[in-house]
Amino acid sequence: MAKRVSHRDSMCGVARPLDAIGDWWSLLIVRDAFDGKRRFGEFQKSLGLAKNILAARLRNLLAHGIMEAVPAADGSAYQDYVLTEKGRGLFPLLVALRQWGEDFFFEPDESHVLLVDRKNGLPVRRLELRAQDGRVVGAEDTMVRLP
Amino acid sequence: MAKRVSHRDSMCGVARPLDAIGDWWSLLIVRDAFDGKRRFGEFQKSLGLAKNILAARLRNLLAHGIMEAVPAADGSAYQDYVLTEKGRGLFPLLVALRQWGEDFFFEPDESHVLLVDRKNGLPVRRLELRAQDGRVVGAEDTMVRLP
DNA sequence: ACACCATGGTTTCAAATTAAAACCATGCAG
DNA sequence: CTGCATGGTTTTAATTTGAAACCATGGTGT
Numbered sequence: 460m461a462k463r464v465s466h467r468d469s470m471c472g473v474a475r476p477l478d479a480i481g482d483w484w485s486l487l488i489v490r491d492a493f494d495g496k497r498r499f500g501e502f503q504k505s506l507g508l509a510k511n512i513l514a515a516r517l518r519n520l521l522a523h524g525i526m527e528a529v530p531a532a533d534g535s536a537y538q539d540y541v542l543t544e545k546g547r548g549l550f551p552l553l554v555a556l557r558q559w560g561e562d563f564f565f566e567p568d569e570s571h572v573l574l575v576d577r578k579n580g581l582p583v584r585r586l587e588l589r590a591q592d593g594r595v596v597g598a599e600d601t602m603v604r605l606p
Numbered sequence: 607m608a609k610r611v612s613h614r615d616s617m618c619g620v621a622r623p624l625d626a627i628g629d630w631w632s633l634l635i636v637r638d639a640f641d642g643k644r645r646f647g648e649f650q651k652s653l654g655l656a657k658n659i660l661a662a663r664l665r666n667l668l669a670h671g672i673m674e675a676v677p678a679a680d681g682s683a684y685q686d687y688v689l690t691e692k693g694r695g696l697f698p699l700l701v702a703l704r705q706w707g708e709d710f711f712f713e714p715d716e717s718h719v720l721l722v723d724r725k726n727g728l729p730v731r732r733l734e735l736r737a738q739d740g741r742v743v744g745a746e747d748t749m750v751r752l753p
Numbered sequence: 754a755c756a757c758c759a760t761g762g763t764t765t766c767a768a769a770t771t772a773a774a775a776c777c778a779t780g781c782a783g
Numbered sequence: 784c785t786g787c788a789t790g791g792t793t794t795t796a797a798t799t800t801g802a803a804a805c806c807a808t809g810g811t812g813t
Contacts, residue, residue: 684760
């Protein structure tokens, strides 16, 4: 898939983002970053992936402006890896992924973490796509159109 | 990443769905399926990927219940590959991906396809995550919590 | 009946990617 | 100066990928 980078211009609005993210690991790194993780070691321990792979994924995320390296918050000589504005833009995608997972990948009795409102601890609602007039729309109600 | 299938039980609510989807190609296949494509050849032509890879991805999507093979609608001896309920559940994820792409991967002047309401041809709104009380919430307003 | 072509795959094999492990570098604590 | 924690890079083998060739089935024209 990486080869596609060359003719990025021909890539559609779905393939381009996918190409930038890189792979599944990258998305899990981003998820961890949303959870407040910032250090190389934190990501590595949390995800259990090889250090060379983590280094490569971080490099890619930096190169695509999804994360950025900043001086470590604890004053140590190391770096923190934090989400950029662009990276934080992935929040809805991660929520969509999580909600799909809740719908289809857990037994009814199986417990799983919940995404909750900080204010009151209540679970958030489902993501909803609405038309201009406010109707909730599904795939059947939409189509893609040239500009 | 595939090795993780063995200890799926330890995978979190984000990693499990990712593992099931398989890879980027699979997501593009699903996107094409939402666009009405059903035949092996249609996917192959649209995505330009090798036939063996397409066959493998379709097998995986079938195995995970995201798509299913049905007798071809045109009466030919072949099969159609169509989304299951589970597969259709990926719609919000694809929308999130597309909207992120629109936000960060296109120049202001660059044109791209739009997701529009079938009823009236107007672009859909942005995906929004709301708390129980109806507030639109972002990453900062939420946290994950054990059940 | 026969060649011929379209569709939908599978097989083969070289090249790229991944992952585990070993190694290296830096900074700090005792 | 030794040892150890952190954050990587290098090395190497195994896996995955992808292009191309091949195969199978079912029409179509003649």
